Amino acid sequence: AQSVTQPDIHITVSEGASLELRCNYSYGATPYLFWYVQSPGQGLQLLLKYFSGDTLVQGIKGFEAEFKRSQSSFNLRKPSVHWSDAAEYFCAVGAHSGGGADGLTFGKGTHLIIQP
């Protein structure tokens, strides 16, 4: 069965500092990988995705993530955070085949706090 681990429940970062959120996955085949962001009281917004090709993917809002197959990781990074980045971040894994109906498996989330 597939699973996603986000080791950090909370992370506090100063505004302007760099950010890295960790994500490790377990999946028996080549996965699709995603990062979503959720602001308080809102739905989930897709930040970026990896499905093939270049292992460094760029997303919206200045975020990027790197797929490392050898480490089963898909860490999210941003060089300089803004106060508006404070939110809950979810990593998710899905089937690469694309033919099935199965949904995504999500991690438990990392709550990002931005200090002024």
Add this chain to the structure above:
Amino acid sequence: DAGITQSPRHKVTETGTPVTLRCHQTENHRYMYWYRQDPGHGLRLIHYSYGVKDTDKGEVSDGYSVSRSKTEDFLLTLESATSSQTSVYFCAIRREQGTGELFFGEGSRLTVL
């Protein structure tokens, strides 16, 4: 915007009462999903649908049923609500020609007293 509308957005009910949450989409997507979100658990899949009258169970399906009588609507029913079903429920769709990502509605917050 994937044209997903959830209703009601907020509901308070009592233990033992039936509750139905509705997910409506405007783009005729084949795949629809219901997730619940709880602190410390992230999002967990309840049920999903791969077409009209075609549904299957997810990770946490006990106590829930679903129906999809037409493409645009996916209903989640709690036959007899319990306090453990207090949660935020999200509906999502997946585009057949996409790369597996889900697009989510705004969520329905359910409180069972």
